[in-house]
Amino acid sequence: MMSAGFLRQWLKTPAMVGAILPSSRHLAKAMARHAGGAQALVELGAGTGTITAELVRQYPAVPLILFEQSPALAARLQERFPDAEIIAECFHERTERLAQLPERAVFVSSLPFRSLPAAVAIPTIQALQRLLIASPHRRMIQFTYQPRAPFRAPVGLSWRRYVTVWRNAPPAGVWELCMPVSRSRYGLPPARAA
Numbered sequence: 563m564m565s566a567g568f569l570r571q572w573l574k575t576p577a578m579v580g581a582i583l584p585s586s587r588h589l590a591k592a593m594a595r596h597a598g599g600a601q602a603l604v605e606l607g608a609g610t611g612t613i614t615a616e617l618v619r620q621y622p623a624v625p626l627i628l629f630e631q632s633p634a635l636a637a638r639l640q641e642r643f644p645d646a647e648i649i650a651e652c653f654h655e656r657t658e659r660l661a662q663l664p665e666r667a668v669f670v671s672s673l674p675f676r677s678l679p680a681a682v683a684i685p686t687i688q689a690l691q692r693l694l695i696a697s698p699h700r701r702m703i704q705f706t707y708q709p710r711a712p713f714r715a716p717v718g719l720s721w722r723r724y725v726t727v728w729r730n731a732p733p734a735g736v737w738e739l740c741m742p743v744s745r746s747r748y749g750l751p752p753a754r755a756a
């Protein structure tokens with residue numbers, strides 16, 4: 563559902579928001595379902611909190627850190643999710659907060675990598691590469707509206723496509739980024755090249 567705050571943010575910084583509508587409940591459920599087994603959850607670009615609400619519903623005991631660069635949207639997230647830690651800045655500028663993350667941390671991202679300015683996208687991908695390579699148990703769940711991977715997999719990581727959620731505007735693919743060794747460890751088939 564459209565929220566006035568989301569629309570305002572889209573009008574102000576369309577490249578940072580990416581979508582014109584928040585994620586649907588169906589996409590939120592699919593994203594959260596694939597984040598199972600986390601000892602900590604880190605959501606990137608939490609926006610209106612549609613995916614956050616599903617993460618809290620499915621994993622009420624797992625610590626949750628939310629990054630949302632829009633101060634207005636972050637303030638609403640803080641009201642709605644008082645138990646989560648909210649960081650109202652760009653993810654790549656505050657990764658020092660994640661120095662003590664547990665091995666089985668799962669990143670859940672709505673960041674619009676295809677439209678983000680390069681000055682944001684490049685250091686964000688580099689920070690994710692460093693954080694994911696720190697443990698073979700770490701993963702990132704990301705959606706994209708395109709039929710291909712959200713961005714080229716950084717060295718040492720690979721993408722796997724899970725599912726397409728048709729009940730979202732536009733339909734979105736749910737993908738996972740992690741070290742290839744994680745897949746054999748969990749008995750998953752090899753990732754497709756991206």
Ligand SMILES: C[S@@+](CC[C@H](N)C(=O)[O-])C[C@H]1O[C@@H](n2cnc3c(N)ncnc32)[C@H](O)[C@@H]1O
Nearest residue numbers: 578581584585607609610612630631652653672
């Ligand atoms: C596609 S929208 C949000 C989708 C969200 N699932 C929802 O339903 O509202 C992407 C969000 O990422 C935020 N964002 C973009 N770049 C960011 C960054 N580098 N760090 C943190 N948040 C960012 C935007 O402000 C926006 O709220």
